[in-house]
Amino acid sequence: MAKEMIRQGGRSARIQAEVHSAVQALLKGMDRAEITVPMIAEKAGVTPSTIYRRWGDLSDLLADVAVAHMRPIADPEDTGAMESDLEAFILQYAEEMSSKVGRQMLTDVLSGGNTAAIKCCGFTNQHLETLRARALARGEGDLDVERAIDLIIAPIVYHILFGDREPSADYCRGLIARFLKT
Amino acid sequence: MAKEMIRQGGRSARIQAEVHSAVQALLKGMDRAEITVPMIAEKAGVTPSTIYRRWGDLSDLLADVAVAHMRPIADPEDTGAMESDLEAFILQYAEEMSSKVGRQMLTDVLSGGNTAAIKCCGFTNQHLETLRARALARGEGDLDVERAIDLIIAPIVYHILFGDREPSADYCRGLIARFLKT
DNA sequence: GCCTTAATGCAATATATTTGCGTTAGTGGA
DNA sequence: TCCACTAACGCAAATATATTGCATTAAGGC
Numbered sequence: 001m002a003k004e005m006i007r008q009g010g011r012s013a014r015i016q017a018e019v020h021s022a023v024q025a026l027l028k029g030m031d032r033a034e035i036t037v038p039m040i041a042e043k044a045g046v047t048p049s050t051i052y053r054r055w056g057d058l059s060d061l062l063a064d065v066a067v068a069h070m071r072p073i074a075d076p077e078d079t080g081a082m083e084s085d086l087e088a089f090i091l092q093y094a095e096e097m098s099s100k101v102g103r104q105m106l107t108d109v110l111s112g113g114n115t116a117a118i119k120c121c122g123f124t125n126q127h128l129e130t131l132r133a134r135a136l137a138r139g140e141g142d143l144d145v146e147r148a149i150d151l152i153i154a155p156i157v158y159h160i161l162f163g164d165r166e167p168s169a170d171y172c173r174g175l176i177a178r179f180l181k182t
Numbered sequence: 183m184a185k186e187m188i189r190q191g192g193r194s195a196r197i198q199a200e201v202h203s204a205v206q207a208l209l210k211g212m213d214r215a216e217i218t219v220p221m222i223a224e225k226a227g228v229t230p231s232t233i234y235r236r237w238g239d240l241s242d243l244l245a246d247v248a249v250a251h252m253r254p255i256a257d258p259e260d261t262g263a264m265e266s267d268l269e270a271f272i273l274q275y276a277e278e279m280s281s282k283v284g285r286q287m288l289t290d291v292l293s294g295g296n297t298a299a300i301k302c303c304g305f306t307n308q309h310l311e312t313l314r315a316r317a318l319a320r321g322e323g324d325l326d327v328e329r330a331i332d333l334i335i336a337p338i339v340y341h342i343l344f345g346d347r348e349p350s351a352d353y354c355r356g357l358i359a360r361f362l363k364t
Numbered sequence: 365g366c367c368t369t370a371a372t373g374c375a376a377t378a379t380a381t382t383t384g385c386g387t388t389a390g391t392g393g394a
Numbered sequence: 395t396c397c398a399c400t401a402a403c404g405c406a407a408a409t410a411t412a413t414t415g416c417a418t419t420a421a422g423g424c
Contacts, residue, residue: 033239107293110289110343111289111292117344118344118346121340121344150336150337150357154337154340155333157336158303158335158340159336164300
């Protein structure tokens with residue numbers, strides 16, 4: 001019976017919430033490089049050892065918080081047509097990701113375990129799949145999600161991560177136009 | 183006079199070399215998460231405080247080492263034609279970056295200061311510019327480097343970083359074909 | 365309500381980082 | 395070549411962070 005069960009309710013969940021919000025609060029006030037686990041523990045009203053045991057180390061914790069914060073709460077806006085849906089979603093995506101906190105979330109996700117990164121790009125796929133389902137329902141034809149990742153998302157993320165270019169709205173619209181041109 | 187000069191010769195350079203090779207040696211034998219500064223210091227025959235003072239912290243050191251290791255020693259192979267040059271370069275790039283050490287270098291570069299990342303993508307640009315110069319010299323027409331970054335490099339890097347797909351040779355050739363198709 | 369045990373807190377220990385100070389060794393000028 | 399200047403280093407003490415054993419708390423199933 002009961003082997004290696006993972007608990008989800010009550011105290012355990014409350015502590016996770018406290019720790020997450022402590023991290024987010026600290027991220028607003030200081031650079032990521034100066035945040036420490038004891039600092040988070042104190043703000044969350046928890047013992048440091050609890051954090052170490054649950055999350056392993058700071059990278060994993062930050063990645064976990066970043067993923068939780070990126071988790072979509074709502075579907076992308078429905079503007080009535082696939083092209084405008086796509087533009088609205090991409091522009092918002094680029095703006096969120098290129099902001100200071102967005103960049104931090106990206107690097108945290110990539111520094112943490114590989115599972116965080118997979119989840120993160122899973123969210124993006126999910127959003128694009130939503131747009132695809134809408135397009136099909138409207139009879140506007142298909143939307144190739146893989147191709148959208150390669151032609152639109154990947155360049156935006158690349159330039160944000162490597163800092164060699166700002167993903168301006170015009171640049172994003174250019175990527176979308178290239179994608180739509182069959 | 184002499185304000186804030188930076189020394190380059192002798193001991194200082196030797197120590198940098200020792201530390202770099204110590205890091206590379208350690209990276210071969212263990213996971214990046216278990217490497218510590220004192221560990222590196224001992225293998226390099228140096229005091230930990232020296233490393234802390236020169237590089238700040240582990241992230242910056244690893245980023246520095248990764249950048250140094252990515253710095254191109256030779257130009258990409260000259261195969262006689264732009265298309266084959268491009269294919270040769272991209273396939274090698276994808277293979278290097280998707281290897282275990284390649285992934286580590288990428289995340290190290292992105293975790294370290296922003297300057298490391300810029301240098302890193304500068305190397306890629308430089309290689310593509312070399313291919314472009316060759317193509318122009320041969321009278322094969324132009325090669326749009328920015329577009330190559332967006333259409334070929336960015337998707338490869340994206341999938342390596344987020345781990346949602348392996349950049350196989352066939353996949354890379356598909357990206358190249360898409361790029362060449364005007 | 366009772367039992368089992370995952371999850372936490374506490375405290376002791378081990379490890380890593382920072383810092384003050386004396387020493388070594390590049391660098392430029394005489 | 396020698397000398398003055400000082401950046402960069404080594405050492406060791408002080409501080410901060412990470413790990414671990416053990417007692418305690420509280421989910422989840424009965």
